[in-house]
Amino acid sequence: MTDPLSSPSPHLTPVHEEFRSSVRTFFRKEVVPYAAEWERRRAMPRSAWHAFAAEGLLGLNHPTSVGGAGLDFFHSVVFLEELGRTGFGGVRFAVALHAYMGTSYLATNGSAELQQRYLRPAVAGDLIAGLAITEPQAGSDLGRLEATAVEDGDHLVVDAEKRFVVNGGFADFFVTAVRTGPGRRRSSQGELTLLVVDRTAEGVHVRPNDSIAWRASAMADVSMRGVRVPRENVIGRRNSGFVQIMKNMQLERLAAGISAVGDAANCLDVTWRYLKSRAMFESTLSAKQAVRHKMADLLTEVEAVRLLAHHAAWSYARDPLSITACSMAKLKATEVARTVAEECRHLHGSEGFREGAPIVQTVHDAQAATVAAGASEVMRDIVVQSGYEELP
Numbered sequence: 293m294t295d296p297l298s299s300p301s302p303h304l305t306p307v308h309e310e311f312r313s314s315v316r317t318f319f320r321k322e323v324v325p326y327a328a329e330w331e332r333r334r335a336m337p338r339s340a341w342h343a344f345a346a347e348g349l350l351g352l353n354h355p356t357s358v359g360g361a362g363l364d365f366f367h368s369v370v371f372l373e374e375l376g377r378t379g380f381g382g383v384r385f386a387v388a389l390h391a392y393m394g395t396s397y398l399a400t401n402g403s404a405e406l407q408q409r410y411l412r413p414a415v416a417g418d419l420i421a422g423l424a425i426t427e428p429q430a431g432s433d434l435g436r437l438e439a440t441a442v443e444d445g446d447h448l449v450v451d452a453e454k455r456f457v458v459n460g461g462f463a464d465f466f467v468t469a470v471r472t473g474p475g476r477r478r479s480s481q482g483e484l485t486l487l488v489v490d491r492t493a494e495g496v497h498v499r500p501n502d503s504i505a506w507r508a509s510a511m512a513d514v515s516m517r518g519v520r521v522p523r524e525n526v527i528g529r530r531n532s533g534f535v536q537i538m539k540n541m542q543l544e545r546l547a548a549g550i551s552a553v554g555d556a557a558n559c560l561d562v563t564w565r566y567l568k569s570r571a572m573f574e575s576t577l578s579a580k581q582a583v584r585h586k587m588a589d590l591l592t593e594v595e596a597v598r599l600l601a602h603h604a605a606w607s608y609a610r611d612p613l614s615i616t617a618c619s620m621a622k623l624k625a626t627e628v629a630r631t632v633a634e635e636c637r638h639l640h641g642s643e644g645f646r647e648g649a650p651i652v653q654t655v656h657d658a659q660a661a662t663v664a665a666g667a668s669e670v671m672r673d674i675v676v677q678s679g680y681e682e683l684p
């Protein structure tokens with residue numbers, strides 16, 4: 293079957309394709325042989341992070357001043373497609389969150405000192421990032437965040453209950469959002485501040501949350517009780533957290549969308565091999581016209597959404613505030629990947645319902661991607677608002 297990730301794209305040059313082949317070799321040698329075990333154990337070992345870092349893969353998009361590669365964004369597109377292509381959802385999100393979500397706040401708004409203390413070691417794989425925004429009563433609606441930080445001399449004292457933190461089980465630091473306005477009122481977006489909290493700080497407690505999705509990312513709930521955080525750990529200006537989240541969200545959504553394309557391509561690949569191996573009446577499942585048409589439809593969806601994701605990446609590279617393009621790419625790519633996973637599960641017959649079967653995990657992982665980093669309904673709200681509401 294055609295490999296959707298090998299199709300020509302107007303945005304990719306021979307340099308990107310050469311990079312793809314080196315990334316594929318890296319995944320084949322350093323990730324694929326071990327990743328099933330990482331998913332089973334719900335953790336990626338430090339040696340794996342160092343292997344990614346040694347290839348420069350944790351800092352493709354970060355500046356050379358912190359050890360990053362500072363490459364054009366389509367190197368990241370290729371990397372994220374291939375990361376999704378491994379088929380290991382936990383590894384995909386652990387690495388994507390670290391390289392494109394948690395650390396991006398430090399890259400865009402962190403002081404030079406914060407960048408040297410946290411971003412440089414993160415690019416080197418010595419420190420792992422977590423992003424702790426969601427709370428029990430605040431997911432889609434960030435206006436409901438309740439975490440607070442109160443000034444005390446040259447420190448801020450943080451009280452927070454954070455949920456669903458990717459890399460939570462092994463992250464060394466958390467980029468988190470707290471209220472710092474005078475009244476610390478709920479629903480005021482202007483009072484949010486972002487800061488870095490060390491995992492080892494007194495008052496930080498991490499509990500695994502046993503998510504059925506993205507297992508190797510060691511998702512956890514994190515509570516912070518009376519945690520003293522130095523003022524220098526504030527990212528950007530105080531009370532600018534909401535604006536920073538809105539800006540960085542575009543990269544987060546784009547990374548989720550692009551890696552979903554790779555995930556869907558892998559799912560089709562695995563399923564096609566299964567269909568070819570499954571003897572059925574006088575031939576194999578892959579020879580049945582109904583099955584072939586189903587696979588053709590899914591392949592066409594993946595090709596189409598890949599071009600949408602590339603277009604969004606191109607828009608993002610020109611303007612990091614390409615909210616509509618990034619939201620469309622996140623919405624459509626994660627929804628297509630979910631549909632592909634569900635249809636492919638169906639084609640696996642009863643094997644698609646055996647606990648521990650890879651296709652079952654793929655369905656969980658693909659479904660979770662339609663919720664994390666902004667649920668599909670939230671993406672639709674953004675798209676309709678930017679697409680129609682300004683019309684008379």
Ligand SMILES: Cc1cc2nc3c(=O)[nH]c(=O)nc-3n(C[C@H](O)[C@H](O)[C@H](O)COP(=O)(O)OP(=O)(O)OC[C@H]3O[C@@H](n4cnc5c(N)ncnc54)[C@H](O)[C@@H]3O)c2cc1C
Nearest residue numbers: 423424425426431432456457458660663664665666667669
């Ligand atoms: C696998 C996974 C990983 C995650 N990783 C992180 C992380 O690393 N850090 C972090 O801070 N958070 C993380 N999250 C949390 C994630 O950001 C939230 O789950 C997401 O924002 C949705 O919030 P919620 O779960 O509270 O759902 P809610 O906000 O309660 O929404 C529930 C459902 O309601 C629907 N809905 C929501 N808004 C609307 C609307 N406007 N109109 C109509 N329907 C709507 C959607 O179907 C949604 O799924 C993760 C979540 C998942 C599933």
